[in-house]
Amino acid sequence: MKIYYFAWVRDYIGYPYEDISCPKTVKTIEQLAQHLKDQSDGHRRAFQDLSSIRAAKNQKFVANDSEVSDTDEVAFFPPVTGG
Amino acid sequence: MIKISIQNEEFDVTAEIKQLSSKSIGAIATFSGMVRDGSKDSSLISLTLEHYPGMSEAALEEIAQKAKKEWSIDSITIVHRVGRLKPEEMIVFVGCASAHRHAAFDGCQYIMDYLKTDAPFWKAEETKDGTTWVSERENDKAAKRRWHLEESN
Numbered sequence: 001m002k003i004y005y006f007a008w009v010r011d012y013i014g015y016p017y018e019d020i021s022c023p024k025t026v027k028t029i030e031q032l033a034q035h036l037k038d039q040s041d042g043h044r045r046a047f048q049d050l051s052s053i054r055a056a057k058n059q060k061f062v063a064n065d066s067e068v069s070d071t072d073e074v075a076f077f078p079p080v081t082g083g
Numbered sequence: 084m085i086k087i088s089i090q091n092e093e094f095d096v097t098a099e100i101k102q103l104s105s106k107s108i109g110a111i112a113t114f115s116g117m118v119r120d121g122s123k124d125s126s127l128i129s130l131t132l133e134h135y136p137g138m139s140e141a142a143l144e145e146i147a148q149k150a151k152k153e154w155s156i157d158s159i160t161i162v163h164r165v166g167r168l169k170p171e172e173m174i175v176f177v178g179c180a181s182a183h184r185h186a187a188f189d190g191c192q193y194i195m196d197y198l199k200t201d202a203p204f205w206k207a208e209e210t211k212d213g214t215t216w217v218s219e220r221e222n223d224k225a226a227k228r229r230w231h232l233e234e235s236n
Contacts, residue, residue, distance in 0.1 A: 006205060008216045056138060059135070059137055059141060060138075080204055081199075082134070083175050
């Protein structure tokens with residue numbers, strides 16, 4: 001699964017992108033976030049408070065309970081602040 | 084016509100307006116967003132804008148399409164800059180061209196309200212104390228809700 005990180009989520013994790021294969025138990029965005037949280041100290045800090053993180057699947061905003069599969073492009077980032 | 088551009092370079096407001104104009108256009112409403120120094124001691128050095136390439140263009144296109152569906156707007160231009168900007172530089176330009184002013188004004192405001200909450204851009208402020216990511220504003224979410232045109236994300 002291709003995973004992108006932006007803004008302070010990326011800063012904590014230390015890189016903007018990773019390609020991982022998830023255990024079968026990961027079926028939703030929230031489960032993916034929980035899985036990623038255990039990957040490193042940086043991931044733990046980034047995913048500490050899931051309510052402060054937003055997600056996109058295949059470049060569309062999605063809710064935490066949205067389903068994910070290995071072929072999806074997923075991104076995690078803070079609430080947007082453009083304009 | 085819809086024109087979306089995400090770019091590092093400065094944009095020229097006069098040139099953008101000229102591009103939007105044609106014989107049937109009676110009104111062009113525009114919005115320019117600027118880098119503002121909101122720090123307590125006026126110590127903003129720069130504002131760095133980051134985006135999600137691919138998704139950001141698609142999100143702006145979708146917002147423009149929705150505005151065109153809602154109002155009688157002929158052409159829309161959205162230019163959003165990314166990269167490191169200095170105070171007083173321009174960040175964003177929105178222009179709506181229509182036969183009459185109300186559609187142009189409303190469309191322009193609608194696009195900015197949705198851009199603030201539905202397009203993947205992030206700002207980091209650099210001051211003498213370091214660099215911090217800008218937090219979302221409750222006001223922006225409220226501004227979007229007032230349109231009541233559809234369900235929000």
